[in-house]
Amino acid sequence: MHTILPFLLAMIAAIVLLEMLATKLKIAYPILLVVAGLLVSFLPWLPRVTVNPDLIFFIFLPPLLFEAAWSVSFKEMKKWWRIIGSFAFLVVFFTAFSVAIVTHYFIPGFTIALGFLLGGIVSPPDAVSTGAITKFVKISKSTSAILEGESLLNDASSLIIFRFALVAVGTGQFIWQQAATSFLWMVIGGVGVGLFLAWFFVQAHKRLPTDASSDMAFTLIEPYFMYWAAEQLHCSGVLAVVTGGLFMSARRLSFLNSSSRIRSFSVWESFVFILNGIVFLIIGLELPEIVEGLQTMGIPLRTAIGYGVLVTGVLIAARIISSYAAMIATMIFRPGVVPRTRSNIGRFLIPLLLGWTGMRGVVSLAAALAIPITLDNGSPFPERNLILFITFVVILLTLLVQGLTLPYIITRSGLFQGLDGESEESSKQKMKHGLKQHVYQFLKNKYESEPNGNAGLEKILKQWEERAKATDDSWMNGKTKILFVELLEIQRQYLTELNKDPQIDEEIIRNQLYQLDLEEERLKII
Structure with a gap:
């Protein structure tokens, strides 16, 4: 403990300093955090960072999703629900399917189940990275609403794919009837648990003699309880947190007083910033252990990097194709809600921009690290280290390539100048x-x-x-x-x-x- 505590404090200090530097340089702070974690991971005297796969989801996901649900505009989500729904579910499934087919064909020993597992891990774009990048440039309200709404829901759909793929890899079989029934229960049960517990928490805030400090403490534990309760019932903890967060956010004026709202806002902003920073640093710090795992598997580093580049290309292509398909479908069936631009050419450039916003980050890392080390029978989980390495390469490439070029593309294209x-x-x-x-x-x-x-x-x-x-x-x-x-x-x-x-x-x-x-x-x- 005395060894780890100074290291954790140093991590938090580094996160704050790197965020300051990123703001000064006008680049997204997740980019600097990942690069910094990668660089310092080669220092021999640093303690080895190892995250328990069973705890990674529970520690990081509930508060990050809960805060995102409080921040997103539910009104804008309803307005753009068709595009958001297509990106959050159809595009995620299409992306995971594309990754599964390509990896099964090009990577020796990669089964379709392992391909879907990798696809579920890398398919959801990261909201934190996108938000950190777009704060330096102006984008339209409609585009911002679509990106925020998508990021809130695509985590749930991708993790559902991840969970089913884990079962298929572990058992060696996939029964569609059972999968469909389980999928319905995960969705309906997750939403139901989230709404019930959110209603219960709202009533508790109203009826108990709480003050700002106790309200703030309750809001910190509520997302963890939603996630835990849903997972105990074998439904989606992610959907429970998202729906519960949206329910409570819409009623914040009725059960939180002004003191609670102001103080909770400040505490949650700092808490989520630290959590995100730790995750992005861990992405870099985990690399040496992942590379060692590749060496034990006998996979050359150059080959593994090539696989990562291949999967990154598939992700970008699938998202751009899906963006144009969604735009065309919207223009045909709902032309009145097509995002405004200054010209018809600009309108057809928006899908390209949406396709280029697919940076990966927190959820992808959490899902990859949550892969169990062994199967139920005690044998090593197949291709675990390769999946972790490909995920790392995808996160790094999307952050560096797309993240560094996105502000330039938005500025040079002038798509959103004078619109809002x-x-x-x-x-x-x-x-x-x-x-x-x-x-x-x-x-x-x-x-x-x-x-x-x-x-x-x-x-x-x-x-x-x-x-x-x-x-x-x-x-x-x-x-x-x-x-x-x-x-x-x-x-x-x-x-x-x-x-x-x-x-x-x-x-x-x-x-x-x-x-x-x-x-x-x-x-x-x-």
Whole structure:
């Protein structure tokens, strides 16, 4: 413990420093983390990093998926559900199938089951990498919504493939009837467990005398409990966490107060950042052990690298082909929801861009490391080290090649210039104007019968119109503070209703709600 603890602290410090450097260089921090992990792994005095396959999913996936579900816009997911669904399920299955066929044909000793196992591992793109890359360039809201929604659901579909492939490799057979029944139970059971536990947690937050600290502690353990409960029932823990997170996210205003929302946001942001950083460092640090495993198998390093390049090419090609197929299908059956561009040529470039966003990362590594070392009969798991090495090469190549070129492609193509700027500003103005009118009408209807000369009320009205001119808070007595809190709640209700407008970006609504939470916290300390 005394040996590992300094190493873990050094890892966290390195993650923070590398993120700062990545921001300064304007590149995605996962790229630097993977390269740094790869470089330091060759230092002889570092302790060997070994992750227990049985714990890798349980440690990393639940909080990462839960946080992603809280961050994604459910309204945008509903708007683009056809494209998101096709990318999250059909494209993942097509990609896994393509990888299975190609590896079975080109890699000696690779069965179809092992090919599907590898395909399930490397098929889901990584949301963290894509988000870290696109924060330095401007993309359209529709493209961002599709990428976020896809990343939230494709983990579940790919891990379902992974689980069935594991069974097929271990037993040597695959019964379609049992697989179909198991698939339905994994999906229906996972969604059901997630919704039930999410409802239970919401009720617990409402009924228990919690404060910000206890609310924050509960939210940290809730995704782990959802995942564990679903897995105990042999259904999808990933779907349980995703659906539960979406359910609770949509009701965050009803069971978390302003203090809980603000503090939880900060804690979760740091927690997820550290988890992601550790995983990307582990990707690099695991390489020496994987290479040693290849040597014991008698596979030349050059040959294994070639296999990794081959699989990477299949992944990129399959995603680009699928992107164009999804765009064409959308133009035929739902032309009204095709993403806007400045020209028809730009419209046909969007699938190419979506195809180029398929960087792999956290989920692929977690799935690869979760492959058991031995089968149930005690024999070594076939081709485990080769699968791990191919996964590493795929992650490294997609991060370096696609990750470093994606910002340049977006900037040079100019696909998204001028598409969302005016509409976003218009949405903000519409929201702010409607908010002022709503609060003014509320004050007028409720306090028009108040006698003139009420200093507190007059101060509130004046401060509402010209907040910047207020010089002191001596007028903030008990009655006026209650009124201010009531006004904040009225604004939240208005924003919740306004969010139903499909033309209003939900991110703008969330930012304004966060500002209201900060205002309420300021009132508490006056």
